[in-house]
Amino acid sequence: MINSAAAKVKVDPRDAKLSMAHFFVAFSALALGGLMGLLQTLVRSGKWELPWGIDYYQILTVHGVLMGLVLTTFFIMGFQYAAVSRTTGGHSNAARRTGWIGFWVMLIGTLMAATMVLLKEASVLYTFYAPLKAHWIFYLGLTFVVVGSWLDGAAQIMTYARWRKNNPGQPSPLLSFMAVINTVMWIVATLGVAATVLFQLLPWSLGLVDTVDVLVSRTLFWYFGHPLVYFWLLPAYMCWYAIIPKIIGGKIFSDSLARLSFILFLLFSIPVGFHHQLTEPGIDPAWKFFQVILTFMVVIPSLMTAFSLFATFERYGRSKGATGLFGWFKVLPWNDARFTVPFIGMASFIPAGAGGIINASNQMDQVVHNTIWVTGHFHLTAATSVVLTFFGISYWLIPHLTGRKLTKAMNKLGIIQAWVWFIGMAFMSGAMHIQGLLGGPRRSAFSTYGGAKQAAEWIPYQIAQAVGGSILFLGIILVLIIFVNLAFFAPKGEEEFPVAEAENLEEKAPMVFENWKLWLGITAALILFAYTIPFIDIIQNAPPGSKGFQTWGKW
Amino acid sequence: MHMHKFEKIWLTFGISCLVIFLAVVGVSAFYLGNKPPSCLTTVNPEKVDQTKPFNKPGLHKVDGKDWEYELVYVASAFSYNPAKVEVPLGAKVKVIATTKDVIHGFEVAGTNINMMLEPGYVSEYTTTFDKAGEFLIVCNEYCGAGHHLMSSMIEVVK
Amino acid sequence: MAKAELKTKHKTEVEDSSSLKGTLASVFLLGAFIIVTWISVYYLFVERF
Numbered sequence: 001m002i003n004s005a006a007a008k009v010k011v012d013p014r015d016a017k018l019s020m021a022h023f024f025v026a027f028s029a030l031a032l033g034g035l036m037g038l039l040q041t042l043v044r045s046g047k048w049e050l051p052w053g054i055d056y057y058q059i060l061t062v063h064g065v066l067m068g069l070v071l072t073t074f075f076i077m078g079f080q081y082a083a084v085s086r087t088t089g090g091h092s093n094a095a096r097r098t099g100w101i102g103f104w105v106m107l108i109g110t111l112m113a114a115t116m117v118l119l120k121e122a123s124v125l126y127t128f129y130a131p132l133k134a135h136w137i138f139y140l141g142l143t144f145v146v147v148g149s150w151l152d153g154a155a156q157i158m159t160y161a162r163w164r165k166n167n168p169g170q171p172s173p174l175l176s177f178m179a180v181i182n183t184v185m186w187i188v189a190t191l192g193v194a195a196t197v198l199f200q201l202l203p204w205s206l207g208l209v210d211t212v213d214v215l216v217s218r219t220l221f222w223y224f225g226h227p228l229v230y231f232w233l234l235p236a237y238m239c240w241y242a243i244i245p246k247i248i249g250g251k252i253f254s255d256s257l258a259r260l261s262f263i264l265f266l267l268f269s270i271p272v273g274f275h276h277q278l279t280e281p282g283i284d285p286a287w288k289f290f291q292v293i294l295t296f297m298v299v300i301p302s303l304m305t306a307f308s309l310f311a312t313f314e315r316y317g318r319s320k321g322a323t324g325l326f327g328w329f330k331v332l333p334w335n336d337a338r339f340t341v342p343f344i345g346m347a348s349f350i351p352a353g354a355g356g357i358i359n360a361s362n363q364m365d366q367v368v369h370n371t372i373w374v375t376g377h378f379h380l381t382a383a384t385s386v387v388l389t390f391f392g393i394s395y396w397l398i399p400h401l402t403g404r405k406l407t408k409a410m411n412k413l414g415i416i417q418a419w420v421w422f423i424g425m426a427f428m429s430g431a432m433h434i435q436g437l438l439g440g441p442r443r444s445a446f447s448t449y450g451g452a453k454q455a456a457e458w459i460p461y462q463i464a465q466a467v468g469g470s471i472l473f474l475g476i477i478l479v480l481i482i483f484v485n486l487a488f489f490a491p492k493g494e495e496e497f498p499v500a501e502a503e504n505l506e507e508k509a510p511m512v513f514e515n516w517k518l519w520l521g522i523t524a525a526l527i528l529f530a531y532t533i534p535f536i537d538i539i540q541n542a543p544p545g546s547k548g549f550q551t552w553g554k555w
Numbered sequence: 556m557h558m559h560k561f562e563k564i565w566l567t568f569g570i571s572c573l574v575i576f577l578a579v580v581g582v583s584a585f586y587l588g589n590k591p592p593s594c595l596t597t598v599n600p601e602k603v604d605q606t607k608p609f610n611k612p613g614l615h616k617v618d619g620k621d622w623e624y625e626l627v628y629v630a631s632a633f634s635y636n637p638a639k640v641e642v643p644l645g646a647k648v649k650v651i652a653t654t655k656d657v658i659h660g661f662e663v664a665g666t667n668i669n670m671m672l673e674p675g676y677v678s679e680y681t682t683t684f685d686k687a688g689e690f691l692i693v694c695n696e697y698c699g700a701g702h703h704l705m706s707s708m709i710e711v712v713k
Numbered sequence: 714m715a716k717a718e719l720k721t722k723h724k725t726e727v728e729d730s731s732s733l734k735g736t737l738a739s740v741f742l743l744g745a746f747i748i749v750t751w752i753s754v755y756y757l758f759v760e761r762f
Contacts (some may be wrong), residue, residue, distance in 0.1 A: 300570060312733045350746055
């Protein structure tokens, strides 16, 4: 009785509208960004050239910005906004208004930045490294996206704070707690990129100052750039921890340990940016190694997550009578796209995470830094584990928000899409990993490098990437079909927003987990410890700054 | 908060592995001379061509140092100077490089020589060229329209 | 009160150990994958100049 009542709990229709707005932007970004990705692989196969004067590095910028910044941020905010609404009973009018303002500011910023890229005024890739100097409207657009995201996130925090006030002494609903951790982590992280854009790149691109301190800018960017990827990952973990168990008919293995893992992510995702700067001059190797140690600490909550997820599946399987060491694996609901699609994402995280540990291993990074191995790595982590999970979420969330049902046909198509994606990614990311080990650089248009023997060895892998990329683009078309169907055409009905329950309802999470002063205090302390001295050194030993350069192709 | 015995076993094993990895790379870096390239020397990016050693790019024999040669590169959009160099097999060489304009990569394919060149900074890496053959240097950090056309060649000869 | 708690804890403990063997095996397979891939790239680093 209680179960069916819980299953009928819905996201408030007014909140649903704001969430769906985010998803329309996210899937539009996926469509255009995906097309860019396909074109890139075709160019790099050596068999095709871009038409109409379009430049490779221009479409690479579009691909990175749309996939890595727009698709992700909009989807995540839309999902988290809905999850908080679902589990707290709904946002207040003030929170909703704040969310809408944030959405529009983000969208305007996106359009500003995108326009500059189309005009060839900002072919600077999604990392926009100085002293490449884009048009100031590009940087202002990015500023709007960041500030808009703060407002968007504030809506979640406001509603969480109201729930806490109305429920003293109670641990907050797990999904809301996790959403707020992720939003707080995002806000702390974006302070870095906001600082470099506001205080360095905007004045510089406006002509108010002549030069920019390149290493300071990069260090502020990567202070942001690493937690950025955890901002992407944590919503997938939210699905795996707090939604998937309900979908399969099981329970959360440990609600407390799930919360603890998220707190560990908050603490250790940020003070680690140097592992993206391991081969850079100007940074003391001792501080690089210290941040490598902190990076390895952030592996621990993922090790915990792996255990929790396997345990959830095994507990469920054995409760259904499965025996033997792995018998539980067979009885999982493989015909349910809401489970299978995220599961393929989970499985992909095994090679994805392994690659990440290698990348972070101090001098071992020299084997792979800026080779296309790195591109292979993040197409496993972000573009498979996270994105497939997001697709899997969409299959129940979109119909839930639009008052429709996930039909058998769309469910089947969803599973097919995930396998198409997996096969395409196996070709593309697999070939990227190997080509990277052979020295093939990333972020590069087609080249034979003057006929060098080593470069010739790379070409077959680029062909494989084009094969993979083409298959992936088919996958993009399939998921867009499903999205449009579920948003506009699927039959009306009620699609559940599954929220899992803990296995042990008596074991309430310790209230100390909701002690924000404590956790933010430790977060700040770790950041200060990891960055203060090296950052002061970077500023004090700075060489003369750099003037701007626009070394890319123009119209 | 209760943790299952198996999870304790798993985390103990997992964390131990991480500690061992860190110990291996840490010892290798700080005691066996394998720190990642982290030169702290600065240079005026507008005066590179006039600043030692960049006023004389190429391979130079040196005396009284721990290394036998210095191999000096100046990178700019979109080339490396020198474009070609021969290095004797078995030579211990300190590679020294910088950029005159934007950030470039300096990756010698098939080797551990892989460093970022950033305006205002000198990048260094010392290693013994103990394999014969042709080694392509590629720019692996986006630097503009000619990024994929930027390369150089090292031939390690007996 | 405490004794009853101890008893249930022991019971769940015994039940626990036999029913999470697959999980332990799975994470150790994951661990093995991490170790093998890490050592392979470390070997590349040591072998290259």
